[in-house]
Every structure is written in C-alpha cells, then in structure tokens.
C-alpha cells in the first residue's frame with residue numbers, strides 16, 4: 001500500500017490531481033490515502049516532489 005509521510009507532505013495537491021481513483025484526501029495540512037479505494041498504481045508517488053509518498057509492505061495479517 002502507498003502511504004504519505006505527513007511530516008514531509010506540504011498538501012500541495014499534486015498527488016490528488018494525479019490519482020485516478022480519487023482516493024487522496026487533504027486533512028489538517030497534509031494528505032492521506034484511503035487504502036480501500038487505492039489501485040496501487042503509483043502515480044501519486046511519481047508526482048510528489050517532496051518524496052512524501054512511499055510504498056509500504058502490509059503486515060500479513062492485514063491481507
């Protein structure tokens with residue numbers, strides 16, 4: 001799953017614009033990805049100039 005580091009995110013909105021699933025939401029000055037709607041396409045990671053988005057392994061019990 002893709003996650004946004006809220007310490008690095010500037011809420012610029014570029015990832016929201018790039019996301020084909022419309023699953024990124026802005027909250028209190030940073031953005032969060034709704035994993036339920038995320039297609040794992042990686043478009044958001046590619047556009048984030050802050051390097052705030054990364055792909056993380058999901059613990060096996062959550063799969």
Ligand code: SF4
Nearest residue numbers: 009010012013015048
């Ligand atoms: S592109 Fe990066 S810095 Fe901009 S809102 Fe998305 S995660 Fe935050």
Ligand code: SF4
Nearest residue numbers: 019038039041042044
């Ligand atoms: S990986 Fe793709 S679908 Fe998921 S949040 Fe990023 S841009 Fe949206």
